[in-house]
Amino acid sequence: MTTVKSGGAPAGRVLVVGGYGAVGAVVTATLAAWFPGRVVPGGRDEVKARRLGGVRVDVADPEGFVQALDELGDVAVVVLCVEPPDAGIARTCLARGIHLVDIGATLRLLEAVADLHDVAVAAGATAVLSVGVAPGLTNLLARRAHEAVGGAEHLDITLLLGSGERHGGDAVRWTVEGLPEPVTARPRRTALPGYGTRTAHPFPFSDQHTLPRTLGVSEVTTRLCLDSRVLTAALFAARRTGLLRAARRPGVRRLMTGAFRRVHLGDDGFAIRAEARRGDRHATWSLTGRGQSRITGLVAAYVTRELLTGAPPAGVRHIEQLPDLTGLPETLAAEHGVVLHAPDLLDRSLGR
């Protein structure tokens, strides 16, 4: 386990909201090892939270959240490991000068937090968005591929998820909500290291909407497939027929979330790939690993550590906008078993 130099690090605790969920538990455990006695997990289940040395917090209860912050008194960073209904919690944190790490993937919420940039700057706080695997590592690899071609005209991002992983309830709810969303891009066949060539389908991940702004690339598409070809085909065939539109209804969504959580066909491997194109030039970066919840939690922990020990610029940033986090894929490869695949560069105009 990495040790952290504490000299110069600001004092203050880290409140991990959703801190005993699939992702949050990893954030809590990793940060507690680096910053003993300074990590407080939070959630709605008071008994569970207190058993872990944490507190009861509910992101749907802004007054209760303020009260929890007041009672803790010295919170330096809030890590959001569950999606709040709006940007109210983010505003509360940033206005008080509390840094924020947000692992959410819903565009509407990320944009609402991005609108708080001036609030964060005025209070000297930093919010980091696009933290996790997708968005998160996809943003970092997309930036590399973009730079390798000298500024991409198109970026294609692919995520393969292991259907054998026990994904957290909130993550499955997010995926089910994304299924009936209208898409305009087409499915694409993509080679993924260790998985052969897969058909991946456009899916409403936030990275494809935020990267055009942060990188200046006009066309970005993110696609999803599962490790099981059969499940992928069945799921997206159902989307084409309009069957999944029923997932817009809360009752059906709850049923589908429960059903998806019980399906464990493959294993817990995942893969991401970012491919940039500019004229005849192509560049591809890929990464594979096990346990996307675990890796998401580790990304959030490293980002939080950077906020506690580094000198992040005040304001709201996406992960790929923070130069000190550029090497995170290499850190995860060296210390946590992910495999970063050598970039694949091709320049047809030069015949290579």
Ligand SMILES: NC(=O)c1ccc[n+]([C@@H]2O[C@H](COP(=O)([O-])OP(=O)(O)OC[C@H]3O[C@@H](n4cnc5c(N)ncnc54)[C@H](OP(=O)(O)O)[C@@H]3O)[C@@H](O)[C@H]2O)c1
């Ligand atoms: N960026 C990425 O790559 C990435 C990857 C994976 C997941 N995610 C996102 O991360 C989030 C968490 O996913 P997960 O797999 O860890 O889900 P999870 O296992 O269901 O964990 C959610 C946690 O939040 C708590 N919680 C739920 N509602 C809450 C509320 N209103 N106020 C406070 N705490 C609440 C839950 O405990 P209680 O029910 O006891 O409150 C639980 O501890 C999801 O929104 C997902 O979309 C992002």
